[in-house]
Amino acid sequence: MKKYRNKKKRLSTKYMLLIMTIVCITLIFTSLTLNISGGPLNTVAGYIFVPMQKGINTAGQWISDKTNDFKTLAQVQEENQKLKEQNDELTSQLNTIKLEKYDLDNLRELLDLDEKYPSYQKVAASVIAKDTGNWFSVFTIDKGSKDGLKKGMNIMAGSGLVGIITDVGPNYAKVRSIIDDSANVSAMVTTTEDNMNVSGNLQTMNSDQAITFSELRDSEDKVQIGDPVVTSYVSDQYQQGILIGYIASIESDSNKLTKSGTITPVVDFEHMENVLVILDTKETGDSTQTESSGDSSTQTTEQ
Amino acid sequence: MLRKVVLFIIIAICFVLQSTVFQALSFANIAPNLMIIVVSSFGFMRGRKEGMFIGFFCGLLIDIFCGFYLGVYALLYMYIGYCNGIFQKRFYPDDIKFPMLLIGASDILCNLAIYFIMFLFRGRFDFLYYGRSVILPEFVYTMVITIFLYYILQKINQKLEISEKRRAKKFDL
Numbered sequence: 359m360k361k362y363r364n365k366k367k368r369l370s371t372k373y374m375l376l377i378m379t380i381v382c383i384t385l386i387f388t389s390l391t392l393n394i395s396g397g398p399l400n401t402v403a404g405y406i407f408v409p410m411q412k413g414i415n416t417a418g419q420w421i422s423d424k425t426n427d428f429k430t431l432a433q434v435q436e437e438n439q440k441l442k443e444q445n446d447e448l449t450s451q452l453n454t455i456k457l458e459k460y461d462l463d464n465l466r467e468l469l470d471l472d473e474k475y476p477s478y479q480k481v482a483a484s485v486i487a488k489d490t491g492n493w494f495s496v497f498t499i500d501k502g503s504k505d506g507l508k509k510g511m512n513i514m515a516g517s518g519l520v521g522i523i524t525d526v527g528p529n530y531a532k533v534r535s536i537i538d539d540s541a542n543v544s545a546m547v548t549t550t551e552d553n554m555n556v557s558g559n560l561q562t563m564n565s566d567q568a569i570t571f572s573e574l575r576d577s578e579d580k581v582q583i584g585d586p587v588v589t590s591y592v593s594d595q596y597q598q599g600i601l602i603g604y605i606a607s608i609e610s611d612s613n614k615l616t617k618s619g620t621i622t623p624v625v626d627f628e629h630m631e632n633v634l635v636i637l638d639t640k641e642t643g644d645s646t647q648t649e650s651s652g653d654s655s656t657q658t659t660e661q
Numbered sequence: 662m663l664r665k666v667v668l669f670i671i672i673a674i675c676f677v678l679q680s681t682v683f684q685a686l687s688f689a690n691i692a693p694n695l696m697i698i699v700v701s702s703f704g705f706m707r708g709r710k711e712g713m714f715i716g717f718f719c720g721l722l723i724d725i726f727c728g729f730y731l732g733v734y735a736l737l738y739m740y741i742g743y744c745n746g747i748f749q750k751r752f753y754p755d756d757i758k759f760p761m762l763l764i765g766a767s768d769i770l771c772n773l774a775i776y777f778i779m780f781l782f783r784g785r786f787d788f789l790y791y792g793r794s795v796i797l798p799e800f801v802y803t804m805v806i807t808i809f810l811y812y813i814l815q816k817i818n819q820k821l822e823i824s825e826k827r828r829a830k831k832f833d834l
Binding site: 371374375378379381382383384385386388389390399400403406407410411414415418486487488489490491492493494496497498532539540560561564628 | 673676677678679680681682684685689690691692694696709710713717721722723725726727729730731732733735736739743772775776779780783785787790791794795798799
Protein backbone atom coordinates (compact mmCIF):
# COMPACT_ATOMS: atom_id res chain seq x y z
CA MET A 359 0.00 0.00 0.00
CA LYS A 360 2.69 2.42 1.05
CA LYS A 361 4.84 1.49 -1.90
CA TYR A 362 1.98 2.14 -4.27
CA ARG A 363 1.31 5.56 -2.82
CA ASN A 364 4.99 6.45 -3.14
CA LYS A 365 5.01 5.42 -6.75
CA LYS A 366 1.93 7.46 -7.48
CA LYS A 367 3.45 10.51 -5.82
CA ARG A 368 6.66 10.18 -7.77
CA LEU A 369 4.77 9.92 -11.02
CA SER A 370 2.74 13.00 -10.25
CA THR A 371 5.90 15.02 -9.56
CA LYS A 372 7.32 13.91 -12.87
CA TYR A 373 4.14 14.86 -14.68
CA MET A 374 4.18 18.19 -12.94
CA LEU A 375 7.73 18.76 -14.16
CA LEU A 376 6.62 17.93 -17.66
CA ILE A 377 3.68 20.33 -17.44
CA MET A 378 5.85 23.12 -16.03
CA THR A 379 8.44 22.51 -18.76
CA ILE A 380 5.74 22.90 -21.39
CA VAL A 381 4.53 26.07 -19.66
CA CYS A 382 8.05 27.50 -19.72
CA ILE A 383 8.62 26.60 -23.35
CA THR A 384 5.32 28.13 -24.45
CA LEU A 385 6.24 31.24 -22.43
CA ILE A 386 9.58 31.47 -24.23
CA PHE A 387 8.00 31.01 -27.62
CA THR A 388 5.19 33.47 -27.08
CA SER A 389 7.57 36.15 -25.84
CA LEU A 390 9.94 35.34 -28.72
CA THR A 391 7.44 35.37 -31.55
CA LEU A 392 4.94 37.97 -30.37
CA ASN A 393 7.66 40.10 -28.83
CA ILE A 394 5.51 40.73 -25.78
CA SER A 395 6.75 41.16 -22.26
CA GLY A 396 5.27 40.08 -18.97
CA GLY A 397 2.26 42.41 -19.02
CA PRO A 398 0.38 41.73 -15.80
CA LEU A 399 3.42 39.89 -14.44
CA ASN A 400 5.46 43.06 -14.92
CA THR A 401 2.84 45.06 -13.05
CA VAL A 402 2.67 42.69 -10.09
CA ALA A 403 6.43 42.21 -9.86
CA GLY A 404 6.99 45.94 -10.29
CA TYR A 405 4.69 46.89 -7.45
CA ILE A 406 6.18 44.31 -5.10
CA PHE A 407 9.89 44.54 -5.76
CA VAL A 408 10.60 48.05 -7.00
CA PRO A 409 9.69 49.75 -3.68
CA MET A 410 11.96 47.32 -1.81
CA GLN A 411 14.85 47.94 -4.16
CA LYS A 412 14.29 51.68 -3.90
CA GLY A 413 14.32 51.47 -0.11
CA ILE A 414 17.56 49.54 -0.03
CA ASN A 415 19.12 51.97 -2.46
CA THR A 416 18.16 54.99 -0.38
CA ALA A 417 19.67 53.31 2.67
CA GLY A 418 22.84 52.44 0.76
CA GLN A 419 23.06 55.97 -0.60
CA TRP A 420 22.76 57.38 2.91
CA ILE A 421 25.54 55.12 4.19
CA SER A 422 27.87 55.95 1.32
CA ASP A 423 27.15 59.64 1.82
CA LYS A 424 28.03 59.31 5.48
CA THR A 425 31.27 57.48 4.72
CA ASN A 426 32.11 60.15 2.18
CA ASP A 427 31.76 62.74 4.92
CA PHE A 428 34.85 61.28 6.52
CA LYS A 429 37.03 62.16 3.57
CA THR A 430 39.96 64.13 4.84
CA LEU A 431 40.23 67.83 4.26
CA ALA A 432 43.42 67.36 2.28
CA GLN A 433 41.66 65.12 -0.20
CA VAL A 434 38.85 67.58 -0.64
CA GLN A 435 41.26 70.46 -1.10
CA GLU A 436 43.22 68.53 -3.67
CA GLU A 437 40.05 67.69 -5.50
CA ASN A 438 38.96 71.30 -5.34
CA GLN A 439 42.26 72.39 -6.85
CA LYS A 440 41.88 69.91 -9.67
CA LEU A 441 38.30 70.93 -10.31
CA LYS A 442 39.30 74.58 -10.44
CA GLU A 443 41.90 73.82 -13.06
CA GLN A 444 39.41 71.79 -14.99
CA ASN A 445 36.89 74.58 -14.67
CA ASP A 446 39.30 77.09 -16.21
CA GLU A 447 40.06 74.76 -19.04
CA LEU A 448 36.42 74.02 -19.71
CA THR A 449 35.46 77.70 -19.59
CA SER A 450 37.99 78.55 -22.25
CA GLN A 451 36.80 75.62 -24.31
CA LEU A 452 33.23 76.75 -23.88
CA ASN A 453 34.07 80.23 -25.09
CA THR A 454 35.57 78.96 -28.32
CA ILE A 455 32.63 76.63 -28.80
CA LYS A 456 30.23 79.50 -28.25
CA LEU A 457 31.98 81.47 -30.96
CA GLU A 458 31.88 78.50 -33.25
CA LYS A 459 28.22 77.97 -32.49
CA TYR A 460 27.52 81.58 -33.36
CA ASP A 461 29.25 81.06 -36.68
CA LEU A 462 27.43 77.82 -37.21
CA ASP A 463 24.06 79.39 -36.54
CA ASN A 464 24.81 82.15 -38.99
CA LEU A 465 25.87 79.72 -41.65
CA ARG A 466 22.85 77.54 -41.04
CA GLU A 467 20.61 80.52 -41.40
CA LEU A 468 22.32 81.34 -44.64
CA LEU A 469 21.91 77.81 -45.91
CA ASP A 470 18.39 77.47 -44.53
CA LEU A 471 19.24 74.28 -42.71
CA ASP A 472 17.44 72.86 -39.73
CA GLU A 473 19.40 72.05 -36.66
CA LYS A 474 21.24 68.86 -37.36
CA TYR A 475 21.18 67.63 -33.80
CA PRO A 476 17.84 68.57 -32.33
CA SER A 477 17.75 68.92 -28.58
CA TYR A 478 15.97 65.88 -27.29
CA GLN A 479 13.45 65.98 -24.50
CA LYS A 480 14.88 64.25 -21.48
CA VAL A 481 13.76 63.08 -18.08
CA ALA A 482 15.96 62.01 -15.19
CA ALA A 483 15.70 58.61 -13.51
CA SER A 484 17.80 56.69 -11.04
CA VAL A 485 19.21 53.21 -11.27
CA ILE A 486 17.59 50.96 -8.67
CA ALA A 487 18.79 47.45 -9.43
CA LYS A 488 21.23 45.56 -11.58
CA ASP A 489 21.27 42.24 -13.33
CA THR A 490 21.48 39.40 -10.82
CA GLY A 491 23.85 37.36 -12.92
CA ASN A 492 27.36 38.11 -14.07
CA TRP A 493 26.96 37.52 -17.78
CA PHE A 494 24.94 40.46 -18.98
CA SER A 495 24.67 44.12 -18.21
CA VAL A 496 21.04 44.95 -17.62
CA PHE A 497 19.66 47.30 -15.01
CA THR A 498 16.32 48.70 -13.93
CA ILE A 499 15.44 52.36 -13.44
CA ASP A 500 12.75 53.81 -11.20
CA LYS A 501 10.49 55.26 -13.90
CA GLY A 502 8.12 53.34 -16.09
CA SER A 503 5.10 53.61 -18.35
CA LYS A 504 3.35 55.79 -15.77
CA ASP A 505 5.99 58.45 -16.41
CA GLY A 506 5.60 58.11 -20.16
CA LEU A 507 8.53 55.79 -20.79
CA LYS A 508 8.29 53.36 -23.68
CA LYS A 509 10.21 50.47 -25.09
CA GLY A 510 12.98 51.65 -27.39
CA MET A 511 13.81 54.92 -25.67
CA ASN A 512 17.50 55.71 -25.37
CA ILE A 513 19.27 56.19 -22.06
CA MET A 514 22.12 58.60 -21.44
CA ALA A 515 24.32 59.42 -18.50
CA GLY A 516 26.20 62.71 -18.58
CA SER A 517 26.92 63.18 -22.25
CA GLY A 518 27.27 59.56 -23.28
CA LEU A 519 25.02 56.78 -24.43
CA VAL A 520 24.17 54.15 -21.83
CA GLY A 521 21.65 51.88 -23.50
CA ILE A 522 18.10 51.29 -24.55
CA ILE A 523 14.87 50.39 -22.76
CA THR A 524 13.93 46.81 -23.59
CA ASP A 525 10.91 46.43 -21.34
CA VAL A 526 8.68 48.66 -19.23
CA GLY A 527 6.49 48.02 -16.24
CA PRO A 528 4.22 50.65 -14.69
CA ASN A 529 6.86 51.87 -12.26
CA TYR A 530 10.14 50.56 -13.63
CA ALA A 531 11.95 50.09 -16.92
CA LYS A 532 14.51 47.51 -17.92
CA VAL A 533 17.57 48.90 -19.69
CA ARG A 534 20.09 46.92 -21.71
CA SER A 535 23.34 48.83 -21.71
CA ILE A 536 25.64 49.15 -24.71
CA ILE A 537 28.39 47.20 -22.91
CA ASP A 538 26.09 44.19 -22.65
CA ASP A 539 27.49 41.24 -24.56
CA SER A 540 24.44 41.05 -26.79
CA ALA A 541 24.09 44.78 -27.53
CA ASN A 542 24.67 46.23 -31.01
CA VAL A 543 24.70 49.88 -32.03
CA SER A 544 25.16 51.41 -35.46
CA ALA A 545 27.68 54.17 -34.99
CA MET A 546 29.92 56.48 -36.92
CA VAL A 547 33.23 58.21 -36.45
CA THR A 548 32.67 61.95 -36.30
CA THR A 549 35.92 62.84 -38.01
CA THR A 550 35.26 60.94 -41.22
CA GLU A 551 31.56 60.06 -40.92
CA ASP A 552 32.35 56.42 -41.60
CA ASN A 553 29.79 53.98 -40.29
CA MET A 554 30.62 51.06 -38.08
CA ASN A 555 28.98 48.49 -35.91
CA VAL A 556 29.60 48.77 -32.17
CA SER A 557 28.92 45.74 -30.03
CA GLY A 558 29.31 45.12 -26.33
CA ASN A 559 31.73 42.43 -25.26
CA LEU A 560 32.12 40.92 -21.82
CA GLN A 561 35.69 39.86 -22.43
CA THR A 562 37.12 43.21 -23.55
CA MET A 563 34.98 44.98 -20.97
CA ASN A 564 36.47 42.88 -18.18
CA SER A 565 40.05 43.09 -19.39
CA ASP A 566 40.38 46.72 -20.46
CA GLN A 567 37.04 48.47 -19.99
CA ALA A 568 36.34 48.66 -23.70
CA ILE A 569 33.72 47.56 -26.19
CA THR A 570 34.41 46.36 -29.70
CA PHE A 571 33.59 47.80 -33.09
CA SER A 572 33.69 46.15 -36.50
CA GLU A 573 32.94 46.73 -40.16
CA LEU A 574 34.52 50.14 -40.29
CA ARG A 575 35.23 51.07 -43.92
CA ASP A 576 38.18 53.38 -43.86
CA SER A 577 40.16 52.82 -47.01
CA GLU A 578 42.17 56.01 -46.66
CA ASP A 579 43.35 55.25 -43.11
CA LYS A 580 41.99 58.51 -41.78
CA VAL A 581 40.41 57.20 -38.60
CA GLN A 582 42.78 57.47 -35.69
CA ILE A 583 42.97 56.39 -32.09
CA GLY A 584 41.09 58.89 -29.94
CA ASP A 585 38.48 59.81 -32.52
CA PRO A 586 35.01 60.22 -31.02
CA VAL A 587 32.31 57.75 -32.00
CA VAL A 588 28.64 58.75 -31.99
CA THR A 589 25.41 56.95 -32.82
CA SER A 590 24.74 56.92 -36.53
CA TYR A 591 21.77 58.21 -38.46
CA VAL A 592 21.33 54.77 -40.02
CA SER A 593 20.52 53.23 -36.65
CA ASP A 594 16.88 52.31 -36.32
CA GLN A 595 16.93 52.19 -32.52
CA TYR A 596 19.23 54.95 -31.38
CA GLN A 597 18.88 58.69 -31.81
CA GLN A 598 21.52 60.27 -33.95
CA GLY A 599 24.62 61.92 -32.60
CA ILE A 600 24.88 60.64 -29.05
CA LEU A 601 28.47 60.16 -27.96
CA ILE A 602 29.41 56.53 -27.33
CA GLY A 603 33.12 56.77 -26.67
CA TYR A 604 36.57 57.18 -28.14
CA ILE A 605 38.46 54.74 -30.31
CA ALA A 606 41.07 52.90 -28.27
CA SER A 607 42.59 50.60 -30.86
CA ILE A 608 42.20 49.84 -34.56
CA GLU A 609 43.13 46.74 -36.49
CA SER A 610 42.72 45.81 -40.12
CA ASP A 611 40.53 42.80 -40.73
CA SER A 612 41.86 39.89 -42.73
CA ASN A 613 39.71 40.86 -45.71
CA LYS A 614 41.68 44.15 -46.01
CA LEU A 615 38.46 46.04 -46.60
CA THR A 616 37.14 46.69 -43.15
CA LYS A 617 38.63 47.48 -39.80
CA SER A 618 37.75 46.53 -36.27
CA GLY A 619 38.98 47.45 -32.84
CA THR A 620 37.91 48.71 -29.46
CA ILE A 621 36.19 51.79 -28.09
CA THR A 622 36.44 53.17 -24.57
CA PRO A 623 32.94 54.27 -23.52
CA VAL A 624 32.56 57.72 -21.99
CA VAL A 625 30.09 56.57 -19.35
CA ASP A 626 31.34 55.02 -16.14
CA PHE A 627 29.07 51.99 -16.08
CA GLU A 628 30.19 50.83 -12.66
CA HIS A 629 29.21 53.93 -10.76
CA MET A 630 26.02 54.91 -12.44
CA GLU A 631 23.35 56.34 -10.15
CA ASN A 632 21.34 58.74 -12.27
CA VAL A 633 20.54 58.50 -15.94
CA LEU A 634 18.63 60.58 -18.47
CA VAL A 635 15.90 59.05 -20.59
CA ILE A 636 15.43 60.56 -24.03
CA LEU A 637 11.67 60.72 -24.49
CA ASP A 638 11.82 60.81 -28.28
CA THR A 639 11.92 57.43 -29.91
CA LYS A 640 13.55 56.95 -33.25
CA GLU A 641 10.98 57.01 -35.99
CA THR A 642 12.25 54.84 -38.74
CA GLY A 643 11.76 55.93 -42.28
CA ASP A 644 11.55 59.67 -41.71
CA SER A 645 14.14 62.40 -42.23
CA THR A 646 15.97 62.10 -45.50
CA GLN A 647 19.43 62.76 -44.24
CA THR A 648 21.37 65.35 -46.11
CA GLU A 649 24.79 64.05 -46.90
CA SER A 650 26.62 66.89 -45.27
CA SER A 651 29.82 67.30 -47.18
CA GLY A 652 33.12 68.32 -45.77
CA ASP A 653 34.32 67.82 -42.25
CA SER A 654 31.48 68.22 -39.85
CA SER A 655 32.40 69.66 -36.52
CA THR A 656 33.46 67.17 -33.92
CA GLN A 657 31.91 68.97 -30.99
CA THR A 658 28.30 68.57 -32.03
CA THR A 659 27.83 65.57 -29.83
CA GLU A 660 25.99 67.40 -27.08
CA GLN A 661 22.75 67.43 -29.06
CA MET B 662 0.18 28.58 4.03
CA LEU B 663 2.76 29.77 6.54
CA ARG B 664 5.43 27.99 4.54
CA LYS B 665 4.36 29.75 1.35
CA VAL B 666 4.47 33.16 2.97
CA VAL B 667 7.88 32.50 4.53
CA LEU B 668 9.24 31.15 1.26
CA PHE B 669 7.97 34.19 -0.61
CA ILE B 670 9.66 36.48 1.90
CA ILE B 671 12.94 34.56 1.63
CA ILE B 672 12.90 34.68 -2.17
CA ALA B 673 11.99 38.38 -2.16
CA ILE B 674 14.75 39.30 0.30
CA CYS B 675 17.35 37.29 -1.57
CA PHE B 676 16.36 38.73 -4.94
CA VAL B 677 16.35 42.32 -3.69
CA LEU B 678 19.68 41.86 -1.91
CA GLN B 679 21.25 40.23 -4.93
CA SER B 680 20.13 42.94 -7.32
CA THR B 681 21.19 45.84 -5.09
CA VAL B 682 23.58 45.23 -2.20
CA PHE B 683 25.57 42.38 -3.66
CA GLN B 684 25.96 44.15 -6.99
CA ALA B 685 27.52 47.01 -5.06
CA LEU B 686 29.71 44.57 -3.13
CA SER B 687 30.91 42.77 -6.24
CA PHE B 688 34.58 41.97 -6.66
CA ALA B 689 35.83 42.52 -10.20
CA ASN B 690 32.26 42.69 -11.49
CA ILE B 691 31.41 39.31 -10.02
CA ALA B 692 28.51 39.02 -7.59
CA PRO B 693 27.42 35.85 -5.78
CA ASN B 694 24.30 33.99 -6.79
CA LEU B 695 21.93 33.97 -3.83
CA MET B 696 19.03 32.66 -5.87
CA ILE B 697 20.85 29.45 -6.66
CA ILE B 698 21.55 28.92 -2.95
CA VAL B 699 17.85 29.27 -2.12
CA VAL B 700 16.66 27.07 -4.99
CA SER B 701 19.27 24.40 -4.42
CA SER B 702 18.98 24.21 -0.63
CA PHE B 703 15.19 24.05 -0.59
CA GLY B 704 15.46 21.47 -3.34
CA PHE B 705 17.47 19.02 -1.29
CA MET B 706 15.84 19.92 2.02
CA ARG B 707 12.28 19.57 0.80
CA GLY B 708 12.30 17.37 -2.27
CA ARG B 709 11.73 17.62 -5.98
CA LYS B 710 8.29 19.19 -6.02
CA GLU B 711 9.06 22.13 -3.79
CA GLY B 712 12.48 22.59 -5.38
CA MET B 713 10.83 22.69 -8.78
CA PHE B 714 8.30 25.35 -7.83
CA ILE B 715 10.79 27.53 -5.95
CA GLY B 716 13.12 27.26 -8.93
CA PHE B 717 10.35 28.25 -11.29
CA PHE B 718 9.42 31.37 -9.31
CA CYS B 719 13.01 32.48 -8.73
CA GLY B 720 13.71 32.04 -12.42
CA LEU B 721 10.58 33.91 -13.43
CA LEU B 722 11.59 36.80 -11.20
CA ILE B 723 14.99 36.97 -12.87
CA ASP B 724 13.31 36.76 -16.27
CA ILE B 725 11.04 39.70 -15.50
CA PHE B 726 13.74 42.00 -14.24
CA CYS B 727 16.82 41.05 -16.20
CA GLY B 728 16.17 38.32 -18.74
CA PHE B 729 15.84 38.29 -22.51
CA TYR B 730 12.70 36.29 -22.94
CA LEU B 731 10.20 35.25 -20.32
CA GLY B 732 10.76 31.65 -19.29
CA VAL B 733 14.43 30.98 -20.04
CA TYR B 734 15.73 31.36 -16.50
CA ALA B 735 12.49 29.91 -15.14
CA LEU B 736 13.13 26.69 -17.05
CA LEU B 737 16.77 26.56 -16.02
CA TYR B 738 16.18 27.19 -12.31
CA MET B 739 13.21 24.84 -12.27
CA TYR B 740 15.36 21.96 -13.45
CA ILE B 741 18.08 22.87 -10.96
CA GLY B 742 15.52 22.78 -8.13
CA TYR B 743 14.15 19.47 -9.36
CA CYS B 744 17.56 17.84 -9.72
CA ASN B 745 18.56 18.94 -6.21
CA GLY B 746 15.34 17.38 -4.93
CA ILE B 747 16.54 13.98 -6.11
CA PHE B 748 19.23 14.10 -3.43
CA GLN B 749 16.77 14.67 -0.59
CA LYS B 750 17.29 11.14 0.77
CA ARG B 751 21.01 11.72 1.18
CA PHE B 752 20.51 14.95 3.09
CA TYR B 753 21.34 15.28 6.79
CA PRO B 754 20.85 18.72 8.36
CA ASP B 755 24.08 18.70 10.38
CA ASP B 756 26.42 17.94 7.54
CA ILE B 757 27.49 21.02 5.57
CA LYS B 758 29.82 19.31 3.09
CA PHE B 759 27.11 17.66 1.05
CA PRO B 760 24.90 20.79 0.74
CA MET B 761 27.91 22.83 -0.26
CA LEU B 762 28.82 20.29 -2.88
CA LEU B 763 25.30 20.39 -4.30
CA ILE B 764 25.02 24.17 -4.25
CA GLY B 765 28.44 24.53 -5.86
CA ALA B 766 27.58 22.03 -8.55
CA SER B 767 24.26 23.77 -9.18
CA ASP B 768 25.96 27.14 -9.56
CA ILE B 769 28.52 25.79 -12.02
CA LEU B 770 25.87 23.89 -14.00
CA CYS B 771 23.66 26.96 -14.17
CA ASN B 772 26.49 29.13 -15.47
CA LEU B 773 27.60 26.48 -17.94
CA ALA B 774 24.05 26.33 -19.28
CA ILE B 775 23.93 30.12 -19.63
CA TYR B 776 27.29 30.05 -21.42
CA PHE B 777 26.18 27.35 -23.84
CA ILE B 778 22.77 28.84 -24.57
CA MET B 779 23.60 32.52 -24.72
CA PHE B 780 27.30 32.82 -25.48
CA LEU B 781 28.52 29.85 -27.47
CA PHE B 782 25.77 30.20 -30.05
CA ARG B 783 26.76 33.80 -30.66
CA GLY B 784 30.29 32.83 -31.51
CA ARG B 785 32.01 33.42 -28.18
CA PHE B 786 34.20 30.34 -28.25
CA ASP B 787 36.81 31.28 -25.66
CA PHE B 788 35.40 28.98 -23.01
CA LEU B 789 38.56 29.00 -20.91
CA TYR B 790 38.39 32.76 -20.54
CA TYR B 791 34.75 32.77 -19.46
CA GLY B 792 35.34 29.83 -17.14
CA ARG B 793 38.24 31.60 -15.49
CA SER B 794 36.77 35.07 -15.28
CA VAL B 795 33.06 34.45 -14.65
CA ILE B 796 32.19 30.91 -13.66
CA LEU B 797 35.05 30.23 -11.24
CA PRO B 798 34.93 33.55 -9.33
CA GLU B 799 31.18 33.32 -9.00
CA PHE B 800 31.52 29.77 -7.69
CA VAL B 801 34.02 30.84 -5.03
CA TYR B 802 32.01 33.88 -3.97
CA THR B 803 28.79 31.88 -3.85
CA MET B 804 30.45 29.22 -1.71
CA VAL B 805 31.56 31.85 0.80
CA ILE B 806 28.02 33.23 1.05
CA THR B 807 26.60 29.70 1.25
CA ILE B 808 28.33 29.08 4.58
CA PHE B 809 26.24 31.85 6.15
CA LEU B 810 23.06 31.69 4.15
CA TYR B 811 22.69 27.92 4.26
CA TYR B 812 22.58 27.90 8.08
CA ILE B 813 19.90 30.57 8.09
CA LEU B 814 17.80 28.73 5.50
CA GLN B 815 18.22 25.43 7.30
CA LYS B 816 17.16 26.95 10.65
CA ILE B 817 14.09 28.51 9.01
CA ASN B 818 13.20 25.21 7.41
CA GLN B 819 13.55 23.37 10.73
CA LYS B 820 11.29 25.88 12.49
CA LEU B 821 8.74 25.52 9.72
CA GLU B 822 8.80 21.74 9.87
CA ILE B 823 8.35 21.76 13.65
CA SER B 824 5.37 24.10 13.44
CA GLU B 825 3.87 22.03 10.63
CA LYS B 826 4.21 18.85 12.67
CA ARG B 827 2.60 20.48 15.67
CA ARG B 828 -0.29 21.66 13.56
CA ALA B 829 -0.74 18.22 12.03
CA LYS B 830 -0.86 16.70 15.53
CA LYS B 831 -3.52 19.15 16.59
CA PHE B 832 -5.50 18.15 13.56
CA ASP B 833 -5.32 14.49 14.44
CA LEU B 834 -6.59 14.93 17.96
